[in-house]
Amino acid sequence: MSKLLIATDFDGTFIRNGKIDPADLEAIAAWRRAGRLFGFVTGRGTDFFDTAREYGVAADYFLLYNGAMLALPDRTVCKEYLIPRSVFARLEAHFRALPDVCWFNETSDAPFYHQYYATMETPERALQVAEGVNRLFGDEVTAYVNGPHVNIGKKGSGKAQGVFDALAYFHLPRDAAAVFGDDFNDMEMLRVHSGWAVATARPEGLAMAPHVCESVGKAARELMMNDERLTIN
Numbered sequence: 001m002s003k004l005l006i007a008t009d010f011d012g013t014f015i016r017n018g019k020i021d022p023a024d025l026e027a028i029a030a031w032r033r034a035g036r037l038f039g040f041v042t043g044r045g046t047d048f049f050d051t052a053r054e055y056g057v058a059a060d061y062f063l064l065y066n067g068a069m070l071a072l073p074d075r076t077v078c079k080e081y082l083i084p085r086s087v088f089a090r091l092e093a094h095f096r097a098l099p100d101v102c103w104f105n106e107t108s109d110a111p112f113y114h115q116y117y118a119t120m121e122t123p124e125r126a127l128q129v130a131e132g133v134n135r136l137f138g139d140e141v142t143a144y145v146n147g148p149h150v151n152i153g154k155k156g157s158g159k160a161q162g163v164f165d166a167l168a169y170f171h172l173p174r175d176a177a178a179v180f181g182d183d184f185n186d187m188e189m190l191r192v193h194s195g196w197a198v199a200t201a202r203p204e205g206l207a208m209a210p211h212v213c214e215s216v217g218k219a220a221r222e223l224m225m226n227d228e229r230l231t232i233n
Contacts, residue, residue, distance in 0.1 A: 003223050005037040005170065007063065007189075008216050009161045010044065011146075012182040013198050020055055024217030032058070037170060041067055041159045043144075043151045044115060045114065049075060061169070065114040066144055066185055067162020068153045070169060072108075077166050081157035082112035087140050089117045091152060091164045096137065100125065102148070116141070116152040127184065128148050144185035151185060159189035166207035178223060180216045181205065 006028070008014050014024065023214055041063035048064055060113075061078075064073045070079040083091075086124050095104035095118045104118040110216050120126040123145060130143035132151050135141075143152045144159075163177050171177035181187070183202055190197060190209045196219055197209035206212060213219035 001173065001175045002060065002227050003036075003040070004176040005163075005167060006108050006178050006180070006216065006220060007039055007041045007159075007166060007187050007193075009159075009182060010042045010048070012039050012200070013186070013217050014040070014057075015055070016198075016200060020057065022213060024215050025057065027217030028057070029218045031224065032060070032223060037061065037166075037172075039063060040164060041162055041179070041189065043115075043146050043149070046071075047073070049073075057203040061166055063159065063162040063166060066151050066153050066157070067159045067165070068114045069131075070162060070165045078115065078169050081142060081154040082114060082118060083152075085111050085113070085156050087137070088116055089209055090114050090178040091133070091137065093162065094133070098129065099127075114153070116151045117128070117151075120148050120150065123148050123184070131148065144188075145184045146183050159186060160192040163189060163193055178219065180213070215219075 025195055032038055037060040039061035043066045068081040069118050071077050092107050094217045095101050099122060102119040105116050120129055126145045126148050130145050133143040140155055141152050143150055163179055167174055167177055177190050177193050179193040181190055182205055187205055188206050194210045196211040196213045197205040199214050201210055
């Protein structure tokens with residue numbers, strides 16, 4: 001099956017050490033000129049629209065809040081998964097009781113939220129805390145880890161599901177996505193969609209990823225070249 005849609009994590013995957021390789025930008029531009037779709041799947045929120053523009057990256061869609069929101073470049077929301085305020089408040093109480101939490105969301109007057117955030121001292125501690133959240137709140141939410149950060153979304157959401165939502169929105173087959181990541185919160189997506197970990201990914205990601213690539217741009221070029229060879233043959 002030809003890959004017709006790229007879904008890539010941003011931090012540590014598409015951008016590394018604070019920079020985006022110009023060759024990757026050109027590769028993605030060529031991918032889109034060929035009529036294929038490109039988008040980001042990130043734990044960041046709606047401020048990421050401005051971030052992408054500042055870095056000069058054109059995208060066809062955005063999966064924000066670890067896939068809890070599918071949005072178009074004009075900020076139209078196509079699908080979203082929301083945490084009720086009552087659950088959000090219980091998550092706040094849970095993190096407030098942890099003696100070693102560095103930062104956590106506080107409940108506002110909003111009736112719904114896309115994601116709950118908290119930060120621990122280390123990624124290892126964040127993994128322990130996320131496991132605890134999934135035991136206590138697993139019927140309502142799912143916790144993911146991104147470095148020392150714990151990202152919690154409504155049960156049923158996540159990067160893997162977000163990619164399926166994007167494929168459905170654009171009327172593409174369920175196996176038409178090429179996905180890329182580097183951290184714990186990308187691993188389910190890499191497994192479900194048989195994706196690529198970048199070579200600089202966490203060791204855990206490299207160990208379980210079906211594929212490894214040097215960069216998203218190089219992988220995109222290779223995918224297009226492989227399709228061209230198949231067409232010629």
